[in-house]
Amino acid sequence: MKRNLFLTLIALFMIPxxxxxxxxxxxxAEVVMEEAPAGPVVMNWNLAADxxxxxxxxxxxxxxxxxxxNTFEGLVRExxxxxxxxxxxxxxxxxxxxxxxxxxxxxxxSDGSPLTAHDFVYGWKxxxxxxxxxxxxxxxxxxxxxxxxxxxxxxxxxxxxxIRAVDDLTFEVTLSAPTDYFVSLTSFYHFMxxxxxxVEDPAGTEGLWAKTxxxxxxxxAYKLTSYKVGDGxxxxxxxxxxxxxxxxxxxxNVKFIDSASTGYTAYQAGEFDFLDGLSVPPAEISKLIAExxxxxxxxxxxxxxxxxxxxxxxxxxxxxxxxxxxAIDREQIVETLAQGNVPAAGFVPPxxxxxxxxxxxxxxxxYGVSLGSESIAEAQKLLAExxxxxxxxxxxxxxxxxxxxxxxxxxxxxxxxxxTNLGIECTLENQEWAVxxxxxxxxxxxxxxGGWITDFLDPMGLLAIFVDGNDYNDPNYNNPEYNxxxxxxxxxxxxxxxxxxxxxxxxxxxxxxxxxxxxYTDYFLSSPKVKGWDRSMLGQIDFTTAYLAE
Amino acid sequence: xxxxxxxxxxxxxxxxxxxxxxxxxxxxxxxxxxxTRERPVPPEIMRVLNEKYKLDQPLYMQYLDYMKxxxxxxxxPSFSKIGISVNELIIEGFPSTAKVGFVACVLIxxxxxxxxxxxxxxxxxxIDYLVMFMATLGVTIPSFVIASLMIYFFAGKLGWIPPFxxxxxxxYFGPVIALSGYSLSFVARLTRSSMLEVLRQDYIRTARxxxxxxxxxxxKHAVKNALIPxxxxxxxxxxxxxxxxxxxxxxxxxxxxxxYFVESVSxxxxxxxxxxxxxxxxxxxxxxxxxxxxxxxxDPRIRFEKESx
Numbered sequence: 001m002k003r004n005l006f007l008t009l010i011a012l013f014m015i016p017x018x019x020x021x022x023x024x025x026x027x028x029a030e031v032v033m034e035e036a037p038a039g040p041v042v043m044n045w046n047l048a049a050d051x052x053x054x055x056x057x058x059x060x061x062x063x064x065x066x067x068x069x070n071t072f073e074g075l076v077r078e079x080x081x082x083x084x085x086x087x088x089x090x091x092x093x094x095x096x097x098x099x100x101x102x103x104x105x106x107x108x109x110s111d112g113s114p115l116t117a118h119d120f121v122y123g124w125k126x127x128x129x130x131x132x133x134x135x136x137x138x139x140x141x142x143x144x145x146x147x148x149x150x151x152x153x154x155x156x157x158x159x160x161x162x163i164r165a166v167d168d169l170t171f172e173v174t175l176s177a178p179t180d181y182f183v184s185l186t187s188f189y190h191f192m193x194x195x196x197x198x199v200e201d202p203a204g205t206e207g208l209w210a211k212t213x214x215x216x217x218x219x220x221a222y223k224l225t226s227y228k229v230g231d232g233x234x235x236x237x238x239x240x241x242x243x244x245x246x247x248x249x250x251x252x253n254v255k256f257i258d259s260a261s262t263g264y265t266a267y268q269a270g271e272f273d274f275l276d277g278l279s280v281p282p283a284e285i286s287k288l289i290a291e292x293x294x295x296x297x298x299x300x301x302x303x304x305x306x307x308x309x310x311x312x313x314x315x316x317x318x319x320x321x322x323x324x325x326x327a328i329d330r331e332q333i334v335e336t337l338a339q340g341n342v343p344a345a346g347f348v349p350p351x352x353x354x355x356x357x358x359x360x361x362x363x364x365x366x367y368g369v370s371l372g373s374e375s376i377a378e379a380q381k382l383l384a385e386x387x388x389x390x391x392x393x394x395x396x397x398x399x400x401x402x403x404x405x406x407x408x409x410x411x412x413x414x415x416x417x418x419x420t421n422l423g424i425e426c427t428l429e430n431q432e433w434a435v436x437x438x439x440x441x442x443x444x445x446x447x448x449x450g451g452w453i454t455d456f457l458d459p460m461g462l463l464a465i466f467v468d469g470n471d472y473n474d475p476n477y478n479n480p481e482y483n484x485x486x487x488x489x490x491x492x493x494x495x496x497x498x499x500x501x502x503x504x505x506x507x508x509x510x511x512x513x514x515x516x517x518x519x520y521t522d523y524f525l526s527s528p529k530v531k532g533w534d535r536s537m538l539g540q541i542d543f544t545t546a547y548l549a550e
Numbered sequence: 551x552x553x554x555x556x557x558x559x560x561x562x563x564x565x566x567x568x569x570x571x572x573x574x575x576x577x578x579x580x581x582x583x584x585x586t587r588e589r590p591v592p593p594e595i596m597r598v599l600n601e602k603y604k605l606d607q608p609l610y611m612q613y614l615d616y617m618k619x620x621x622x623x624x625x626x627p628s629f630s631k632i633g634i635s636v637n638e639l640i641i642e643g644f645p646s647t648a649k650v651g652f653v654a655c656v657l658i659x660x661x662x663x664x665x666x667x668x669x670x671x672x673x674x675x676x677i678d679y680l681v682m683f684m685a686t687l688g689v690t691i692p693s694f695v696i697a698s699l700m701i702y703f704f705a706g707k708l709g710w711i712p713p714f715x716x717x718x719x720x721x722y723f724g725p726v727i728a729l730s731g732y733s734l735s736f737v738a739r740l741t742r743s744s745m746l747e748v749l750r751q752d753y754i755r756t757a758r759x760x761x762x763x764x765x766x767x768x769x770k771h772a773v774k775n776a777l778i779p780x781x782x783x784x785x786x787x788x789x790x791x792x793x794x795x796x797x798x799x800x801x802x803x804x805x806x807x808x809x810y811f812v813e814s815v816s817x818x819x820x821x822x823x824x825x826x827x828x829x830x831x832x833x834x835x836x837x838x839x840x841x842x843x844x845x846x847x848x849d850p851r852i853r854f855e856k857e858s859x
Contacts, residue, residue, distance in 0.1 A: 053632045133598040135591055153594045208633030229634060229642045231715075231805030257714055257803040261698060265706040266713040434582025434818055471592065 040250035041548050043530060044271060046263045048278035050230050050256040055199075055207030056192035057127040060135035062539055065189045066276075067254070069540040070235060071210075071218040072192040075102050075120070075171070076183060077544075078457070078536045081351075083184045087115065087193070087219070087242075088171070097178025097493060102171040108240040109195055110216075110223040117165035119193035124163055126199065127190055130154045136190045138471070139455060142464065144179040144490075178493040181458040188455065188538065193219060221247045221544040232256055248532060248547020267525055273548075274533075274541075275525040282406065285523070286338035294528060297340040299351050300520035300539055302453030303462065305344070306399070306414070307475040309445055310513050314395060319386040321512040326379035327421040331372040333413050334518050337406070341518040343371040346505050347466075348459045349519035351537060354498040360459050364502060367509035369516070376421045383422055391423025398427045401449035402436035410517065411449070440474055450474055453520065457537055459501045460489060466508060477513035558842070562835040569831040570620060570824065574613055577820055584629035584818045603629065616821075620828065626821035630814070636825035640807055646716055647794035647806030653722055654730035654791050655784075662734045663780065666741025667773060673746060681738060688735025697728035697801040714803035725802045729795055733787050740783060745776040774848050781848065785841035789833040793826070 051064035056072055059065060075088040088102040107115045126132050128140045128151055140148040146162030162174030175182060185191065195217045198209045209215040211233075216224040221244070222235035232255040237247050255272070257263045263279030266272055280288065280295075288295035308315040308324075315321055330343030342350060345366035352360040369375055380390075388394045399415065401407040411428050418424050426447070431439060440448045452472070454461030465472040467486045468479075482504055489500035508514075522539050533546040585591055585599050600606040604615060619626055625636035669681040704724060705713035712721045748754065749772055757767045794808020807826060814822035845852045 050631070052630055055633075058632060130594045130598050133595050133602060135585075135595070137595050138592045141592075152592070204633075206627070206633035211633065228805060229631065229639060230809070231803075255714070255803070256805075259800050259803060262701055262714050262801055262803050265701050268706060269709060269713055271713060432582075433816060434586045435580070437586045438581040 041248060042251045042253060043249050043273045043543070043546070043548065044253045044255070045274040045543075046255045046257050046266070046272045046276055046279050048256070048258050048260075048263060048276040053207040053210065054224075055194075055210040056189045057123060057132055057194060057199075058134050058136075058207040059189055063276075065539075066541045067233075067235075068189040068192065068220075069536070069542050070220055070222045070252070070544065071216075071224060072189070072220040073241075073544075074188070074191050074193070075104075075186045077542070078184050078187040078538065079534045079542065081457075081537045083187065086187065087120075091183065093178075098175045100173045100175070100182065101166070102173070104169040104171060105242060106169065107219065107242040110218050110238045110240050111195075112240055113195075113217075114168075115193060115219050116168040117171040118168070119195060120171050121163055121165050122196050123192055123194040125151075125158045125161065126194065128152045128161070129158060134190070139185075139188075139190055142456065142460070142490075143182065143185065144175045144177050146174045146176050177491045180493045180497060181456045181460070185456045187536065189540070222249075222252060230256060243544070246545045248545070249543060252543065273527040273530050277523040280523065280525060282339070285340075288523075288525070289338070289340055292525075294525050295523065296526060296535075297521050297523045298535055298539075299342065299349060300453060300522035301349050301351050301457075301461075301537065302451065302520040303344050303347055303349055304341075304410070304517045304520060305347070305450045305452075306515040306517065307440070307445075307448045307450045308513055308515070309443055309447070310475045310477050311443055312446060314397060314446065317386045318511055319382040320388075321515075323379040323382035323386065323422060324418060324424075325369055325512050325515045326375040326382065328414055328417050328515065328517070329373045329376075330370075330518060332417075333410060336409065336413065337518075340521045340523070342521075344516035344518050345369040345371060346509055347514070347516055348462050348501075348505060352457065352459050354502075355495045360498070360501070364505055367506070369509070379422060383424075388424070391425075394422075394424040396425055396427065397446040398429050399447045399449075400429050400431065400436065400439065400445045402433045403430040407449055414515075414517075443474075443476060447515075448474065450514065451520070453539075455538065459498075459505070460486075463501060463504050463508070464490070466513065475513040477508075477511070479507060479511055482507045482511070558839055562839065565835050566828060566831050567617075570617070570828050571613070573824060573827045574616060574820075575609075577815075577818075577823055578609060578612075580818075582818050584820060586818065603627070616824065620824075625825040625828075628819055628822050630817040630819040630822070636821050639810065639822065640825060640829065643805055643807040643810070646804050647799065647808050648792055649716065650722065650725045650729060650798070650804060650806070651788075651792040651794060653726045654733075655788050657726060657730050658734045658737050658787070658791075659784070662737030663741050663777070666738040666780075667745055667768075667776075669738065669742045670745035670749065670776075671768070678742075682742070685735040685738045688731045689739070691731065692797075693728045693731060693795065694797040694801065696731050697724065697798055700724040700728060701801060716804055721802075725798050725804060728801070729791060729798045733791070737780060737783065741776060741780050744779050745772065748772045748776045751775075777848055778845065781841055781844050785837040785844075786834055789830065789837040793830045793833055 047063055047066060049063040051067060052061060053059050054064050054067045054071070056068050059068060073086045075086055076083050077086045087104050087107055089105045091100055091102045093100050104117055109115050127134050128137055128148055130137070130152060137152050140152040147156050147160045150156040151158050151161050164172050166172050198204060198215045198217045201209055201215055204212055204215045211227045213225050213227065218238065221238060221241045223238040224233060225236045226234040232253065235252040235254060237250050238244065241247065257266070257279065260279050260281045263275055264281055264284065267275045289297060308321055334341045334343050346364050348360050348364060350359055350361040354360050354363060368378065383391065399411055401411050408430065415426055415428055418426060439445055452462060452465060464470060464486060466477045466482065467473065468483050485500050485504035485507060489497050489504060492500060526533065529548050529550055531547055531549050534542045536542060585596060591599065604612060616626070627635050628639055631639070665681055669678045672678045701713055701724065704711045710720065711723050712718060715721055754767060754772055757771050794806045796809050796812040799806045799808040810822050811826050814826065
């Protein structure tokens with residue numbers, strides 16, 4: 001009978017065992033650290049997420065973008081805000097500013113085959129083709145490339161788009177209006193060349209080619225050599241890269257660890273040389289900023305704000321909206337968050353030079369919105385003028401944000417400031433991310449959280465979202481004057497362009513359909529031995545010329 | 551006995567179909583979709599995406615399509631990892647999940663049961679108090695706390711275990727303890743109380759009165775009966791452990807399927823939610839069936855024939 005008991009236990013375990021043995025044979029001993037000094041130069045990097053895709057044409061997220069900036073190279077690169085030649089050796093612009101001709105260098109794909117202007121034409125047209133369904137396809141609505149927007153909407157054929165290969169090494173783009181930021185825009189992941197034969201390989205559909213080592217052909221400093229879903233990938237030096245002699249790393253082990261405490265512990269234990277900001281526990285940030293030279297903080301070109309639902313009579317009076325924007329002590333919020341953020345008085349963050357080379361953020365000024373507590377008196381006056389002295393009789397409303405500790409903290413501070421400074425009460429409500437986005441899109445809120453990060457190095461990338469009819473105009477703001485100023489900005493360049501943009505932000509801040517709170521920051525940890533990396537203004541990490549120094 | 555099995559098998563299939571159906575409609579009824587983004591996708595592209603993933607069809611069509619896929623073991627493409635199918639996600643992730651789950655199950659049985667028995671035999675002795683103290687701790691401390699502490703001390707401070715992955719034997723230590731902590735403690739407590747109850751039964755007294763040696767009394771007569779509730783508990787537990795835990799896999803960065811169970815819900819990755827749910831359901835149903843079979847081996851009073859009448 002004792003044997004029966006034994007059999008029972010065996011039976012209970014039978015099934016799991018069967019399942020395991022059916023499963024894939026595991027590589028038992030995965031090498032985590034290579035310590036042999038004479039071996040290849042290896043860097044360990046925690047990307048902190050398993051990218052949805054690393055196909056340049058399909059990608060729409062920064063994690064995928066960080067990988068692509070190392071596996072691919074576009075016409076140009078943007079290094080710390082400077083546009084430097086990439087596959088294009090040089091480029092010239094026609095007298096009217098509408099035709100840009102890129103002269104490509106002779107370069108190769110990672111499989112050794114030649115890279116030509118036709119690969120750019122294919123990559124760009126594929127990316128804008130509605131059939132590709134790229135989540136980033138909307139960028140074509142801002143490029144001013146002739147017919148690109150219409151082609152992305154499926155209204156005209158891709159053949160009518162203003163891009164062509166003049167010959168194997170000459171790539172020509174025709175714009176509908178001169179566009180200051182166009183050349184720097186081409187450094188972005190969406191504008192990479194891709195190799196048609198692998199993209200269209202039946203085994204690599206839906207961008208799977210980019211994650212499949214056997215198919216992944218790229219033209220950047222590194223090429224993909226392994227990929228394990230949910231775990232990590234390996235990038236190895238691409239010997240066919242035109243500047244391969246400048247690449248100091250032989251191999252990058254990339255991990256997808258999304259638990260901040262685990263990633264951070266591993267970094268401290270020396271298992272990582274480079275750690276994405278998502279892996280830094282928020283509680284550690286203020287200490288790291290103060291004490292650790294390995295911690296890097298960069299401005300991220302975006303803004304954290306609240307939307308007024310402009311369709312509601314509640315927010316009809318601009319004095320009410322301004323009072324609420326003025327009544328917030330932004331410095332206090334930024335200090336509490338302790339992430340090195342910059343208090344926001346307008347919508348355009350620091351980091352955009354205008355036509356005269358001045359920072360747009362500084363030149364624009366604060367519109368009377370104080371960064372600290374100076375404008376609170378003005379806020380109280382405005383509210384009294386609007387008929388609610390001391391907040392008396394002000395209707396109750398709800399502030400909606402998506403569930404997260406950070407958003408909750410900011411919302412609570414704002415709630416408290418409105419109560420103390422203006423005497424108005426609001427309730428807080430949070431919704432799960434996907435639900436929140438639907439609610440906000442449907443305009444089913446009174447005040448909702450918003451956040452926006454630009455995709456190109458021009459204040460247009462931010463201000464354009466408040467134009468009437470823009471998909472991202474969550475407050476449903478509609479001021480014909482603003483729309484006009486933005487239309488002017490989008491069809492002009494140089495001085496006129498920036499004049500229109502300054503004017504637009506003036507109008508926006510007078511109307512105050514939003515409450516700007518702070519400008520974002522981006523941060524990460526990098527071991528002192530990793531040298532030569534770069535972060536683009538748009539936030540992409542570039543290890544093209546990285547090396548290790550002991 | 552065979553007709554019993556056939557019936558059970560049919561019931562099991564029905565259960566899985568019902569679970570799949572309910573999950574399908576619940577999932578599609580919550581707001582948001584797989585392409586909901588901070589930055590909404592332009593309408594034209596949204597249309598193409600919906601068409602590609604057949605989300606433009608009426609819900610019942612999508613349902614029929616899905617069920618058809620289910621019967622042919624095609625769980626469809628993932629929405630959040632483009633180009634990768636749910637089948638691939640499971641094939642890639644399940645071995646890691648199952649390895650940790652299997653070790654945890656073994657640990658629960660080979661430690662939990664004997665500890666419970668010893669504790670019962672030494673009732674109210676220091677060892678019993680110690681075991682019950684530990685078991686109470688194990689039941690009350692949530693796994694994410696255990697996991698975080700293990701990372702902090704054993705990986706961070708002491709450097710005894712790697713902070714992530716399953717690269718070495720030592721790396722199983724953290725996830726297995728965090729995963730099995732609760733069930734191990736629970737099994738020990740369950741075995742102890744069940745054992746104590748059995749030891750007070752008449753037939754045990756009879757056995758002892760007949761002069762059987764204490765060892766035979768315990769091993770042949772007491773333990774087997776005491777194990778019935780334990781086996782009942784173990785069935786579903788094994789199913790749960792073998793399909794992984796979100797917390798443990800996330801904290802120890804194990805590339806398994808447990809994490810998809812939670813992540814796919816916030817991503818509205820319909821096909822992954824369905825795939826993992828159905829897989830878990832199948833496991834669960836199977837384990838319940840195995841538990842029922844195990845009863846017959848353990849307890850001669852239980853007969854399938856009686857039930858099938």
